[in-house]
Amino acid sequence: MSINVRIPTPLRKLTDGADEVAIEAANVGELIDNLEAAHAGLKERLCDEAGEIRRFVNVYVNDEDVRFLDGRKTTLKDGDEVSIVPAIAGGK
Numbered sequence: 559m560s561i562n563v564r565i566p567t568p569l570r571k572l573t574d575g576a577d578e579v580a581i582e583a584a585n586v587g588e589l590i591d592n593l594e595a596a597h598a599g600l601k602e603r604l605c606d607e608a609g610e611i612r613r614f615v616n617v618y619v620n621d622e623d624v625r626f627l628d629g630r631k632t633t634l635k636d637g638d639e640v641s642i643v644p645a646i647a648g649g650k
Contacts (some may be wrong), residue, residue, distance in 0.1 A: 559636035561589060567615055572599045586617060587630035587642060604642065614645040 560580045565573050573579055581596065583589035590611075594601035606612050610630070617624045620639040624632045634640070 559584070560623060562598040562637075562639045563589065563593065564641040566642055569600060569603060569642065572597045572603075583634055584613075585628075585630065585634055586594050586619065586624050586632045586640070589634060590630070591622065594648065616645060617641070618643065 559582060563579050563581055563632065565577055567577075569570055570577060579593070579596070581589055581592045583592050587609075590601055590604055593604075604610060604611060604615050604617075611617055611624070619632055619634065619638055622643075624630075
């Protein structure tokens with residue numbers, strides 16, 4: 559099943575500038591592994607040493623945060639849209 563993944567600007571250098579890529583996956587964990595296979599270097603930016611999604615990286619499936627779903631086990635279906643959004647900090 560093909561999943562559309564929106565890539566944030568800081569990670570586009572790893573996708574040859576593409577702002578969106580199509581990846582086959584049954585769940586978010588598989589999606590991250592398949593993203594890494596297609597675009598080396600992405601997984602280490604998305605996941606910590608234990609393989610969990612980094613706390614400063616937000617992953618949304620159809621506008622729902624996977625942290626409130628099943629995390630890496632969140633099921634995906636054909637046509638789903640996944641957005642990777644780095645957390646933004648700063649200000650006064």
